[in-house]
Amino acid sequence: xxxxxxxxxxxxxxxxxxxxxxxxxxxxxxxxxxxxxxxxxxxxxxxxxxxxxxxxxxxxxxxxxxxxxxxxxxxxxxxxxxxxxxxxxxxxxxxxxxxxxxxxxxxxxxxxxxxxxxxxxxxxxxxxxxxxxxxxxxxxxxxxxxxxxxxxxxxxxxxxxxxxxxxxxxxxxxxxxxxxx
Numbered sequence: 001x002x003x004x005x006x007x008x009x010x011x012x013x014x015x016x017x018x019x020x021x022x023x024x025x026x027x028x029x030x031x032x033x034x035x036x037x038x039x040x041x042x043x044x045x046x047x048x049x050x051x052x053x054x055x056x057x058x059x060x061x062x063x064x065x066x067x068x069x070x071x072x073x074x075x076x077x078x079x080x081x082x083x084x085x086x087x088x089x090x091x092x093x094x095x096x097x098x099x100x101x102x103x104x105x106x107x108x109x110x111x112x113x114x115x116x117x118x119x120x121x122x123x124x125x126x127x128x129x130x131x132x133x134x135x136x137x138x139x140x141x142x143x144x145x146x147x148x149x150x151x152x153x154x155x156x157x158x159x160x161x162x163x164x165x166x167x168x169x170x171x172x173x174x175x176x177x178x179x180x181x
Contacts, residue, residue: 001141002172003060003093006067006165007086008142009149015086016142022090024135029095031127034104035120043105049098053176056096060173063093067166070159099176103130 004023008016033039042048094100104127112122152161 001138002165002168003063003090004138004141005145006063006162006169007089008145009152009165010067010070010162011086012149013142013146016146017139018084018086019090020135020138020142022087022092023094023138024131025087026091026094026097027100027131027134028127029091030100030104031123031131033101034108034127035123039101039105043101049101052096052101053098056093056098057173057176059093059096060169060176063089064166064170064173067169068163070162097176099179 004016004019007019030039033042042052108123108126108130111126112119116122152158
């Protein structure tokens with residue numbers, strides 16, 4: 001969510017919504033892995049889970065560094081990927097988030113009733129509901145941050161705000177280290 005706010009504030013609503021689509025695609029990826037039973041295997045393998053966790057931390061630190069420097073998706077090295085970069089960053093950030101994996105492994109099965117429709121069907125329905133709610137919440141973050149960002153961009157404090165958001169993303173990475181041990 002911090003990445004979505006930082007991106008939307010600095011690059012606008014269109015980039016923010018592309019990232020929301022990427023984040024939602026990352027959640028859909030984990031939902032499908034959960035339906036197929038693969039997510040549970042990943043969560044139960046300490047080495048794989050640890051690698052995922054540290055990859056997520058490093059990626060968040062990379063995003064924080066990019067935000068701190070003020071590097072944008074439109075810098076010379078990214079000219080070819082300008083339209084898809086926010087999507088892929090959102091997707092990557094979510095796929096490397098072990099909390100998203102654990103949501104589908106630990107929380108979702110608690111809402112599945114064994115005496116009703118098949119597991120996969122219930123998981124798809126509940127997972128789709130989660131995707132819709134997440135998309136809505138993330139979209140509201142994009143709308144708010146892009147609106148605030150247009151005001152901030154015209155002020156002298158734009159660099160300070162961008163760097164504050166970068167620090168926030170870095171703190172999320174540190175929190176991820178401690179919270180997902």
